[in-house]
Amino acid sequence: MQEKTKIAVLGGGSWATALVKILSENKAEVRWWLRNTEDVQHLQQFGHNPRYISGVKFDLNYVLPSNNIQATIQEADWVIVAVPAAFIQQALSLLSAEAFQGKTLVSAVKGMIPGQNVLITDFLKNHFGVPAEHQCVIAGPCHAEEVALEKQSYLTIGSHDIDRAEAFCQLLRNRYVKANPLDDIDGVEYCAVLKNIIALACGIAHGLNYGDNFQAVMVSNAMEEIERFLHAIMPLPRKLTGSAYLGDLLVTAYSQFSRNRTFGNMIGRGYTVKSAQFEMNMVAEGYYAVQSIHELNKRLNVEMPIVSAVYRILYEGVGPGVEIDILKDQFK
């Protein structure tokens, strides 16, 4: 009998839950680290994650939930990090560089490490010495909630090592998931960070009662902003109309499932940042990312009116109406 591929998934939120569904249904052995003991016990007893997309039922012959992060990754060939960026340092604090040796690390995270303002793959390289070519990122327009409903979805796996990316695609492909490898790992990682900020801006505008006409213009302007930023930080010929770039921006800006859009919508309707965070039991990465991009852009000086507006609204207390009014006059 062929040995099962051993994969560790770190994180207990919606995206980790969706990825465990895909991988375990493809008969990989998934060791799953969640930080809460009660969640692990619930999974072991009932086969459901109690707090995130709880309708998904897991086959416990293939899914091994645990609170022990060292034991979770020990035997795995692939380690998927699916913890929101702001909590990664804390989540991985018990692990040493040796723990990752010989493994492929896959970031499922669409954020940056706050304070350090680095991408997750750079953090894993700097902090744990994981070489860039031993890493992949999961990109593309894909909400966990739609994976749970088995709706047709597309993922892009970025890596400097295209064979490794293809090998990971093979672990993901199924009846409703198509996966394609791509070598622009930094481009898709930065784009995923930026699209969350733009989706926040779209939510803010929606909360202020702007309509679809305005949002379409905001998204078109945003694409140009993203293009300028990527050109400044990582110039490469890339097709930004691809689904890992434009596609991910569109799904996050328009989907009812988007955390970032929902968070922005609350801000537009007058919630404070604290109260919006309290209302959502999920994480809007764009809130943290906008600070990192704002810091990075002090050096790059890219013209980023939408990102700057979101920064001023969330971190400087400027009224959302004031900032969107300014954008309204700048957009073409």
Ligand SMILES: NC(=O)C1=CN([C@@H]2O[C@H](COP(=O)(O)OP(=O)(O)OC[C@H]3O[C@@H](n4cnc5c(N)ncnc54)[C@H](OP(=O)(O)O)[C@@H]3O)[C@@H](O)[C@H]2O)C=CC1
């Ligand atoms: N959801 C999606 O559809 C997609 C998400 N992603 C990315 O996946 C990553 C994970 O997000 P997602 O799964 O959506 O997360 P969710 O928003 O679904 O859940 C939040 C997660 O954050 C954890 N968390 C919250 N506060 C803390 C804290 N103080 N310390 C440690 N952990 C904390 C929660 O743990 P607990 O429950 O124990 O509090 C939970 O696991 C993000 O980077 C996101 O951008 C990428 C593609 C799709």
Ligand SMILES: O=C(CO)COP(=O)(O)O
């Ligand atoms: O990246 C995502 C879909 O591709 C998820 O976006 P949200 O975090 O805004 O839900």
